[in-house]
Amino acid sequence: xxxxxxxxxxxxxxxxxxxxxxxxxxxxxxxxxxxxxxxxxxxxxxxxxxxxxxxxxxxxxxxxxxxxxxxxxxxxxxxxxxxxxxxxxxxxxxxxxxxxxxxxxxxxxxxxxxxxxxxxxxxxxxxxxxxxxxxxxxxxxxxxxxxxxxxxxxxxxxxxxxxxxxxxxxxxxxxxxxxxxxxxxxxxxxxxxxxxxxxxxxxxxxxxxxxxxxxxxxxxxxxxxxxxxxxxxx
Numbered sequence: 001x002x003x004x005x006x007x008x009x010x011x012x013x014x015x016x017x018x019x020x021x022x023x024x025x026x027x028x029x030x031x032x033x034x035x036x037x038x039x040x041x042x043x044x045x046x047x048x049x050x051x052x053x054x055x056x057x058x059x060x061x062x063x064x065x066x067x068x069x070x071x072x073x074x075x076x077x078x079x080x081x082x083x084x085x086x087x088x089x090x091x092x093x094x095x096x097x098x099x100x101x102x103x104x105x106x107x108x109x110x111x112x113x114x115x116x117x118x119x120x121x122x123x124x125x126x127x128x129x130x131x132x133x134x135x136x137x138x139x140x141x142x143x144x145x146x147x148x149x150x151x152x153x154x155x156x157x158x159x160x161x162x163x164x165x166x167x168x169x170x171x172x173x174x175x176x177x178x179x180x181x182x183x184x185x186x187x188x189x190x191x192x193x194x195x196x197x198x199x200x201x202x203x204x205x206x207x208x209x210x211x212x213x214x215x216x217x218x219x220x221x222x223x224x225x226x227x228x229x230x231x232x233x234x
Contacts, residue, residue: 001068002047009040011203014103029107030100037099038092045091046072046084052152090148090165094141102137106200109133126200134196135189142188143181147172 017032018024050071057064065071075083109129138145147168154160154168162168172180 002043002051005043006040006047007199007203009043010036010099012036013039014099024107026104026108030104033103034096034100036103037095037097040099041088041091041095044095045086045088048091048148049075049084049086049152052149053156056153056156087148087152090144090151093165094144094148098137098141101140102133102196105136106130106133123201123205126204127197130200131193131197133200134192137196138185138188138192142185145188146181146183 014032014036017035018028021028021032047068050065050068053071053075054065054068065074072084075086079086106126106129109132110125113125113129147165150168150172151162151165154162162171
């Protein structure tokens with residue numbers, strides 16, 4: 001549910017921010033991606049809170065929530081808007097730089113791989129570059145994700161343990177050492193490559209055909225294959 005709206009926001013905000021900045025440079029790629037990451041937190045944070053609570057609840061008749069929306073409704077009734085947005089600060093700390101790195105690394109990789117209009121590797125290139133950029137993005141902020149997940153799960157089974165982000169970091173480190181901040185990293189990276197490869201390839205193909213007419217100068221012959229509206233960059 002969340003990813004449908006999240007990806008729409010991310011790619012829409014990133015593209016429009018990059019155009020507003022006026023120049024396709026590495027710094028602007030990072031800034032546009034960071035802006036997209038920050039804005040999509042409005043949807044991302046509540047959705048990930050619901051996902052975390054659903055994954056932690058008991059199975060069978062003892063389960064607390066019927067689904068994602070029921071989970072958010074119950075949290076809102078008990079804790080209000082603040083409860084629905086639990087973990088927002090840590091989500092912003094994760095998503096803002098992470099999406100900046102995400103789009104910057106994708107742009108660098110597509111240019112290095114030579115993704116140009118009419119390229120016969122139009123789909124394989126974003127598949128490879130998208131998968132790699134997803135991995136780089138997760139590596140850049142994964143410890144923050146661990147903290148965010150712990151804050152959102154805090155209090156589900158018993159009294160709350162953490163007073164905030166720094167307290168969560170301190171308690172987690174004291175109890176389990178630095179390795180706690182890499183817990184689950186392998187499975188996350190295994191997921192990151194195919195998910196982000198598919199995402200960028202799909203967006204590239206859709207934009208290629210959507211921009212086919214508007215990107216073509218007047219009087220130019222209709223090409224037999226797809227062409228990127230913006231060479232080497234979304």
